[in-house]
Amino acid sequence: MQLANKIALITGASSGIGRETAKLFASEGAKVAIADVDTVGGQTLIDEIKAFGGTALFHQVDVSVESEVQNWVAGVVHEWGGVDILVANAAVMVIGTVEQATELDWDRVLAVNVKGYAFCAKYVTPQMRQRGGGAIVNLASISSFVAVPAFAPYNTSKGAILQLTRSLAYDLAPDNIRVNCVCPGPIYTPAVQKVANSLGLSDEDIVKQFAPLILLKRMGKPQEVANAILFLASDKASFITGTPLMVDGGYTAY
Ligand SMILES: NC(=O)c1ccc[n+]([C@@H]2O[C@H](COP(=O)([O-])OP(=O)(O)OC[C@H]3O[C@@H](n4cnc5c(N)ncnc54)[C@H](O)[C@@H]3O)[C@@H](O)[C@H]2O)c1
Structure with a gap:
């Protein structure tokens, strides 16, 4: 078990990449605290995790509201006594030029996509410091490096996450808190389906549109991103901080 006895906080885990990450972390022995605005998805996730013997808590939290993030972290600390890992994942896909x-x-x-990440880091940091260290994994994107067309607000927010990751890594290294980001390429999740469907694309069209742009000629699966998040959050990444890990099937390799 790679995360035995760890306490992990994950935002946006009611769906997609966050959901798979929460299940993976729980199966690796972590106690998982989930924050999301979607209570229905959150509750079904808790049930799934408990069904295989994992430990999980759900709180309804809007990460863009600082007081809600503060109360969430305080609630988890009250319940479980501390924080070891943060996965800042909740985001909205706002499209347009x-x-x-x-x-x-x-x-x-x-x-949501910038201040929400910063608020989460702000409130977990003192807890990690008290425990002698910790790991933060931010969900950035290929959009942190290359511009996806007609996605200006989202691209901008993901560029900011790359710099937020580096800033946090710099400031928190003396406290033995590692901060990295995972940069997924096109991953088949409800968020991508929703955006594509709003543009008149069917689920099949999405795959046809993205696959040729990717070296591996397919879209990624949420589990494949969860595996990378697990690596960066675990002690196996003990000498890695301030770095982006591309999980994009080679999208940005050419
Ligand atoms: N799917 C992709 O292709 C892809 C590619 C690159 C990066 N990413 C990043 O990965 C992360 C997860 O994406 P996903 O595709 O799984 O999305 P998703 O929409 O399936 O899941 C996002 C979750 O965040 C929650 N959320 C949204 N606003 C919130 C708020 N204010 N407070 C709390 N929770 C909130 C949603 O309810 C949802 O459960 C995001 O940061 C996204 O930008 C995704």
């Missing part, structure tokens, strides 16, 4: 995006679009994407 700069001309199309509204002020509300910008406010939402920056509040």
Whole structure:
């Protein structure tokens, strides 16, 4: 068990990559605390984890509201006594060019995808420091490096996560807190399906559109990203901090 006796906090785990990560972490022995705005998905996840003997807690939290993040972390610490790992994963996919995006679009994407990550790091850090160290894994994206067309607000937010990761790594290294980010390419999740469907693309069209752009000629699976998150969160990555790990089937390799 790679995460035996660890306490892991994961945001946005009611769906997609976060959900698979929560299940994987629980199967590796971590106690998993999940925060999401989606309570139905969160509750079914808790049931799934408990069904295989794992330990999990769900809190309804909007990560863009600082007080909600603060209360969530305090609640987990009250229940379990500390924090070892944070996976900051909750995000919204706001599409459009700069001309199309509204002020509300910008406010939402920056509040959830940037400030939300920073708030989570802010409140877990003192807890990790008290325990002598910890690991933070942020979900960035290929969009942190290359621009996906007509996705300006989202691309911008993911570029920010790369720099937030480096800033945190720099500031928290003296406390033995490692901070890295995982950069997925196109992964088949409900978020991608929703965006594609809103653009009039069917589920089959999504695969046809993305697959040729990827060296491995297929979209990724949420479990494949979860495996990379597990590696960075685990002691096997003990000399890795401040780095982005591409999980993109080679999308950015050419
Ligand atoms: N799927 C991809 O192709 C892909 C590619 C690159 C990066 N990513 C990143 O991976 C992460 C997970 O993406 P996914 O595809 O699994 O998305 P998803 O939509 O399936 O899951 C995201 C979860 O975040 C939750 N959430 C949204 N806003 C929230 C808020 N304000 N507070 C709390 N929870 C909130 C949603 O309810 C949902 O459960 C995101 O950071 C995304 O940007 C995904």
